[in-house]
Amino acid sequence: MQVIVDLCIVPMGVGVSVSTYIAACQQVLEEAGLEISLHAYGTNIEGEYNQVFAAIRRCHERVHEMGAPRITTSIKLGTRTDRKQTMADKVESVERKLNRQEAR
Numbered sequence: 001m002q003v004i005v006d007l008c009i010v011p012m013g014v015g016v017s018v019s020t021y022i023a024a025c026q027q028v029l030e031e032a033g034l035e036i037s038l039h040a041y042g043t044n045i046e047g048e049y050n051q052v053f054a055a056i057r058r059c060h061e062r063v064h065e066m067g068a069p070r071i072t073t074s075i076k077l078g079t080r081t082d083r084k085q086t087m088a089d090k091v092e093s094v095e096r097k098l099n100r101q102e103a104r
Contacts, residue, residue, distance in 0.1 A: 003049045004087055006076040008042035009059055011068035021066060025059040032058070037087060042074075046087045049079070 011021045026043065029036045032055035035046040045052050056075070063071055 001049045001079055001081075002084065003047065003052055004078050004085075004090070005045045005052055005056075006042055006074075007045055007056060007059075008074040009063065010072045011063050011066075012070040012072060014068050021063050021068060024062050024066060028058045028062055029055050035087065044087050 009022070009025055011018050014021065026036070026038060029043065029045060032047075032051060034052060034055060037044040045055070047055075056073075060071055060073070
């Protein structure tokens with residue numbers, strides 16, 4: 001089953017800046033071969049359900065290996081069975097609607 005996930009991993013007990021840990025997670029997701037899109041407060045991930053969640057687990061493992069004693073993670077996810085839909089499809093749908101409104 002395909003899934004689109006919005007992932008926000010926050011290492012705790014490592015100080016104010018967490019970009020080094022987030023970069024390590026991005027590397028894990030890239031190595032997993034997933035479609036990803038980094039944004040200001042997380043990462044969108046697209047792929048096969050088990051592969052995505054295995055990569056999220058590996059992100060946690062990597063961040064702990066880097067010395068973070070604690071991690072809090074927020075996950076939003078969506079699946080569809082009626083048709084295939086990508087992250088790009090979702091964004092393009094909204095952009096098309098915005099362009100129609102501007103043309104009026």
